[in-house]
Every structure is written in C-alpha cells, then in structure tokens.
Amino acid sequence: MLFTDLGLSESILRAINEEGYTSPTPIQAKSIPAVLKGGDLLAAAQTGTGKTAGFTLPILQRLISAPVTGSGKRVLRVLILTPTRELAAQVQESVVTYGKYTGLKSTVIFGGVGANPQIKAIAAGLDILVATPGRLLDLMSQNCVSLSAIEILVLDEADRMLDMGFLRDIKKILAALPKKRQNLLFSATFSTEIKALADGLLNAPELIEVARSNSANEAIAQLIHPVDRNQKHPLLAHLIKTNQWQQVLVFTRTKHGANKLVTQLEKDGITSMAIHGNKSQSARTKALADFKAEKITVLVATDIAARGIDIDQLPHVVNYDLPNVSEDYVHRIGRTGRAGSNGVAVSLVCVDEHEMLRDIEKLIKQKLPQEVIVGFEPDPNAVAQPIQLRSQQHQQSRKPRTGGGSSEGGRKPAAKRTGAPKRSFNR
Known part of the structure; x- marks a missing residue:
C-alpha cells in the first residue's frame, strides 16, 4: 500500500513525498481510513511505529475537506493532548511539516516557558492546538483559550498520561469540550486503565491493534x-x-x-x-x-x-x-x-x-x-x-501543582506494574 491509496489530498501527499516517505506503516494504513470516516478510534501499536502520523495526516485531511466558512476568523477545531513537552513539540513538528501546503494554522503550548507567546499565537487564530494538560488548564483558567468549537480530540500516549497522574486534568478538559466530537485515543499499550478510560470517553470506537501489547520491536x-x-x-x-x-x-x-x-x-x-x-x-x-x-x-x-x-x-x-x-x-x-x-x-x-x-x-x-x-x-x-x-528532589516535584503550567511536575507517581531509500513513515 502507498500513501496515494489512502484518500489524502495532493497538498498533503506533496509534503509526505518531500520527506521521502512512500508507504504507510501498519498502524497508519489502518488508522488513517478509520479517522477519515469520522468515528471514534482506540488504537495501539508498538512505540516507534508511526502513531503520530496515524492521526495527524487524516486530521489535516478532514479539516481541509470541511473548512469553516462565514466568520472570517479561524476557529479552534482540533485539540491534541500529550503527556510531555518533548512529545508535544514532536507532534507539532509533524503537523507543521505535513500541513505546510494546506493553509492550516497550529501551535503548541506547554509549561516550562513563558506563556505570553503562546497566548498571542492562540489569539491570532488557530485550527489545531497541541498541548500538555497543565499549561492548557492554566490558559483556560485565564480565559485565553476556548474549546467550545472542538471537533476532534486526540489523546496521544494516553497510557503515559495516566501513569503521570493526568486523569483529573483530562476530566477537567473533557468537561469544557462539546459533547458532539470525534475522539481518538492512541496508546502504546492496552492496559486495564486505558480500557477504562476508553469506555468512558469513546462512542462505539473502532479498535486497532497492530502488534501484541507490551511487545518489543523485533528489529x-x-x-x-x-x-x-x-x-x-x-x-x-x-x-x-x-x-x-x-x-x-x-x-x-x-x-x-x-x-x-x-x-x-x-x-x-x-x-x-x-x-x-x-x-x-x-x-x-x-x-x-x-x-x-x-x-x-x-x-x-x-x-x-x-x-x-x-x-x-x-x-x-x-x-x-x-x-x-x-x-x-x-x-x-x-x-x-x-x-x-x-x-x-x-x-x-x-x-x-x-x-x-x-x-x-x-x-x-x-x-x-x-x-x-x-x-x-x-x-x-x-x-x-x-x-x-526517586530522589528527595523528585519526591518534592510530585507534590500537587499550584500553578506555573508545567506539564511534568505535580502529578501523582505511577503505581508499580509488573535506512532504506524508500522508508516507512514513522512520524
């Protein structure tokens, strides 16, 4: 299978081709058509198999296929939540790289840096927002971002978000979203906790699992x-x-x-x-x-x-x-x-x-x-x-968050649980 077989627009295919990719990975080949259909999705695959593109590519396609008209101002239509700053930046890079010919606007927000540039980027108008839960809640409390028009919600690396104690924050964010929306939950594992979250969040989701949960890549x-x-x-x-x-x-x-x-x-x-x-x-x-x-x-x-x-x-x-x-x-x-x-x-x-x-x-x-x-x-x-x-310093950093928007402090600790020329696409 090639990317040209998946119903993606010429603008998106052009960007993919410029990155040297021709064939989707198994998770992409299954998740892209599923997301394009508009229903909820619960997807799991080994880390490093391209889950990010599994949702960014079809999301870009859905937005350009059904543009918002009439208001003259961009409306925030997609929210992508990630557990860490590095992952948020990586997802935003993917959105920018493969959406560069679509005319869509996006930004990323996370803690550890000043909020003013992030607030200005949101105020200028966005189609897609990539965020860590802590900073998003901080900006929501300051009325700097509205989630009232969100059409698609993505929980990326959902298992890690639960491990890091973000469940309460996720529930607060969900309460601010429209009831009618598409929900995409991507995870490296199908743990009991993930299945419980999915049961409360997803509506008759399509289930995709391209490899046995918790298995290591054979490469x-x-x-x-x-x-x-x-x-x-x-x-x-x-x-x-x-x-x-x-x-x-x-x-x-x-x-x-x-x-x-x-x-x-x-x-x-x-x-x-x-x-x-x-x-x-x-x-x-x-x-x-x-x-x-x-x-x-x-x-x-x-x-x-x-x-x-x-x-x-x-x-x-x-x-x-x-x-x-x-x-x-x-x-x-x-x-x-x-x-x-x-x-x-x-x-x-x-x-x-x-x-x-x-x-x-x-x-x-x-x-x-x-x-x-x-x-x-x-x-x-x-x-x-x-x-x-964990060190004494680490224990102190896990105390309840009092502000500042960091995505990595103030969460409860996890409970213990026992180059080819034609590359596959893993971003």
Whole structure:
C-alpha cells in the first residue's frame, strides 16, 4: 500500500513525498481510513511505529475537506493532548511539516516557558492546538483559550498520561469540550486503565491493534550485561569507547543519577548532556537538538522525557538503570529500531535489579540473553540492596501543582506494574 491509496489530498501527499516517505506503516494504513470516516478510534501499536502520523495526516485531511466558512476568523477545531513537552513539540513538528501546503494554522503550548507567546499565537487564530494538560488548564483558567468549537480530540500516549497522574486534568478538559466530537485515543499499550478510560470517553470506537501489547520491536537486538552496581559507569564508558558508539541514548532512574552520570562521562572524555524534568525547557531543547545533530555522543534521560525522543535511525539505547515500571522498558528501547531500521538495546543489570528484570521478561514474554563483559564480572556473593526509586528532589516535584503550567511536575507517581531509500513513515 502507498500513501496515494489512502484518500489524502495532493497538498498533503506533496509534503509526505518531500520527506521521502512512500508507504504507510501498519498502524497508519489502518488508522488513517478509520479517522477519515469520522468515528471514534482506540488504537495501539508498538512505540516507534508511526502513531503520530496515524492521526495527524487524516486530521489535516478532514479539516481541509470541511473548512469553516462565514466568520472570517479561524476557529479552534482540533485539540491534541500529550503527556510531555518533548512529545508535544514532536507532534507539532509533524503537523507543521505535513500541513505546510494546506493553509492550516497550529501551535503548541506547554509549561516550562513563558506563556505570553503562546497566548498571542492562540489569539491570532488557530485550527489545531497541541498541548500538555497543565499549561492548557492554566490558559483556560485565564480565559485565553476556548474549546467550545472542538471537533476532534486526540489523546496521544494516553497510557503515559495516566501513569503521570493526568486523569483529573483530562476530566477537567473533557468537561469544557462539546459533547458532539470525534475522539481518538492512541496508546502504546492496552492496559486495564486505558480500557477504562476508553469506555468512558469513546462512542462505539473502532479498535486497532497492530502488534501484541507490551511487545518489543523485533528489529531491536536486546542484551543484558550483568555487572556490580559500582561498576555500571566504568562498563558504560568501556562499551562506548570499545565499540566506538557515536550516538547513545542512556536511561537512568532518577534526575540526580542522570546529572551524576553526565559528570562522570565528561571526565572520561565522552561528550554528554542530560534531559529531565528539572532542566529548563531551553536546556532540554538544546540537549535534544545537539544529540540529534550528533554534536554530543550521549544523551542521558529519565522516563519523563522518553516518549518525546524521536530520532531516525538511533543505533543504541542503554538502560543504565532498569525502570521500576516494567512497561517503561518497552517505551525506552522503542527509541531505537524505528522506521524499519535496526537497533541495539543494552541493559546494565546489578543484583538489586534482578526482580525488575524478571518482571520485564514476564511482560514481554521472552528471556533476554545475557553476556558478562570480561573485566566487569559481577561478584557472585553480592547481596541485593533496596533501590531508591526517586530522589528527595523528585519526591518534592510530585507534590500537587499550584500553578506555573508545567506539564511534568505535580502529578501523582505511577503505581508499580509488573535506512532504506524508500522508508516507512514513522512520524
């Protein structure tokens, strides 16, 4: 199947072609026709398979096929909610890229930056608004944005929004929307919580699931390196230098751990930057841009930023710490092996994390291969120690939000749950 088979306009197909894409991914091939029909949709696919285009392309098509006439001013017709700033920016980039010949206007709003430019962009008139829940509610409380004419609502990465404690905010936003609208719920998993949300939100939805929930992309080679906890940093530096890795995304469990690892790697002569919720938005944007441009070798991230990191042909992902929520393992390693390319996901596992590893293997229904690196053999007599799941600083950041519009603080913590020339389109 080609994009030309899906009923998209010439203006949209022109933009797709300019990006070098010809064929839709399975989730796109199924979701684009479903969205164009106008009904509600519940869709799940492995991360990195192109869910964003699965809703942006048909939404653009629907808007240009049924333009609003008479008022002379643009009316906000589409609201796309995402859990993190990085993901919001990524979705907005997709809307701009593939809508550039349609004449439609969009903007993105999120916390961590000044609200005035966002307020001005909304006041100038929009067709599509991409937002994180916190900043949207703040602007709604200031009467800076009206949702009274919304025709299409998208909840992107809905499972992550629930994990981050956004359910209350989502319900407040839903209450401000027209009753008659199209609802699109996209998720990497079909958890019990997602199904409960869908039951209360969607009206006779079409169900699309292109891969088994919580399964890892088969294009990703997964490997476990057993190691003592105090040898993780030396082992990581050894792997990067010995294998001459040029672009490595590394996940840590805490913000403090991310900052500490960056300092250690820089001392080893390995260029690194960190991205997490305590970093300013400008610092996060610069770190991600430098990493994409390969100006730095290592980007160290916490799970808060995992869903918004979309890098074509990223070769290596390293779990420096295993996640305490098993599903996050799938999302982390899904940053590689995208758009049909192959990827490698390495996990450094100490004795403290053996239970976490068992939970992950149970979730993905496979035993992960293990390889001990010579010189970094773990002590067979080592005793497991309790894992500090979050730093004191992290705990403070999870207190109820009092304002400011940040999309990443003030949410309850999640409960623990165990390049080809003709590329596929994954944006």
